[in-house]
Amino acid sequence: MSDRDRNVDLEAVYAALAEGIDAHGPEHSEMFLAKAALLLAEALGDEDRALRAIADAQRNMTGMRRPD
């Protein structure tokens, strides 16, 4: 049941996203990340979890202070 039980090497995903951002530069990184998000949501196959992830990603966007 828990996602942590699944075999997700987050280190590799982290590195791949960083490489993609570096490869596409400031001009195209946004598009790259938007495409990655749509592909991940499609692979996830769960609208609620995808929307929750998108909401979670918007927390703590400025500095390190908690929003609440």
Added chain:
Amino acid sequence: MKPHGKGRWESLYFDYPEFEAPARDGLAMRAPVTIVGAGPIGMVAALTLARYGQPSVIVDAKHTFNDGSRAICVARSSFTALQLLDVLGPFLDKSLPWASGRSFFRGRQILEFFMPDSATERHRPMYNIEQQYIEKFLHDGVAANPLIDMRWRTECTGVAEAEDGDGVALTLRDPDGPYEMRTDWLLAADGARSPIRSMMGLRLAGQNFEGRYIIADIQMENPVPVERFALFDPDARPGSTVLVHQQPDNIWRIDYQLRDDEDEEEALREENIRAAVQKVLDECGYDAPWELEWWSVYSANTLLLDGYRHGRTIFIGDSAHIVPIFGVRGFNNGVLDGVNIGWKLAWHLAGKAEEAILDSYDHERRRATLDVIEKSEKSTQFMTPRTRGLAMMRDAALSLALDFPFASQFANPRNMTPYEYHDSPLTLPDAEAWDAGPPPGAAAPDARLDGAAAPDARLDGARINGAFLMDGFGPGFTVLAFGDVPGTGLLEEHDLATVLRLPPEGEAADVYGAGDGDAVLVRPDRFIAARWHRANGAAIRSAITRICAGGLQEDGE
């Protein structure tokens, strides 16, 4: 607009007739129904009233049809209406049926879509035809109909509910000067800039989208299959969306978005139109010579009136609502307005329905517009993204669609089936569960009675041999009685409905999800009002009575 040296009424393919005002002598100064506006929707309303024996007067300030091809996509629902009005023949002969389209992103195909179609339907999902022909064919029906008093060159300059309470007082003006007229009912079909709406102090409410589009028609011999092209971010116009449609008489519609930084006046100059069109044709790989016919500009607005009925004045078509053009719903939605108010007003004028039935026009057609607006806002946001975020996600989806079919669905035009009147006061919800078939409130589907249509005739509806179910529908209410339904003779004796007695098995039964003893009640405008298992004539009669009283469902108030 027209190329340099061409007059407004000079066309490569259409001869505009010249209409005169009627002689004032002997002109009726009182009418049960007056329709202002001889556009397609006004004429559909007049033809619907006449279909049910009710006379009307149409007035229009113009001396000929609207210029330019304008609304070119006619949906199946409109063909059903034109069939009801007995004017379908010339439309079938002239128009180009189509059912598919392709979308491209930066020159690469990302989607081929097929509109829902079925061999059980006589008509195809969509037909392309220039609006001048739509108006001409409707007008041929109007001119031949003794119940319709068509007054060209006659402007409506004043409208007021008569002080003595006796109908609506109109001030009309023709070349001989002004005159007064009374009408019991007024249908405002006077278009997007409706003078009647202004005179009554009413305003459309809604959103003005930023997107501006140029539509340009050219004539070009280019024998390829009829389909719709959508070009997203093409090399011909980076950052813009382009649509390409084929019309009869070798006319092609090139429809392209202006970027925010483009000056409208500059874009509308003839040499710039020509250059833009040539680039699009180059990108499509069309190298035939062409001539420029006509062009215009529009923006993607969604606007509607708060109420479609104001006392004895009822708004139909663009005077009531404006929707974005690429939804192909302005004309088609308007046709359903005209037929909807037409039969209800005719039933009321004939003493067969209470005035309350007219309020169901507002209920049904305003909700239909709101549904259109919701759907076309999605299309609009995709075609003309309004924010940086929407533009980013649109491009992300299109870019993904080059490799992943799931992402191409964003570029698929939303479904174009008519809005269903599920919560209308005229719709009786199912009392018992049905496993299949269209529910009450939906448009009635067609079916082949003999199953004899050849598969390759699907795109050639005019020439399909064999009878279709809808050919047998009455002009008024129709009852589809499957197998043994007792008591239906009484519906015919009282002239309440046409009864079609159908086998409990076969294509019609399949399409309607019906079995032995079931019945479906279809309204004059060919929407389903109710359906029953173990039906009987008395229950059907009671439903018709309550529809004509203006409501089947209890209002929650």
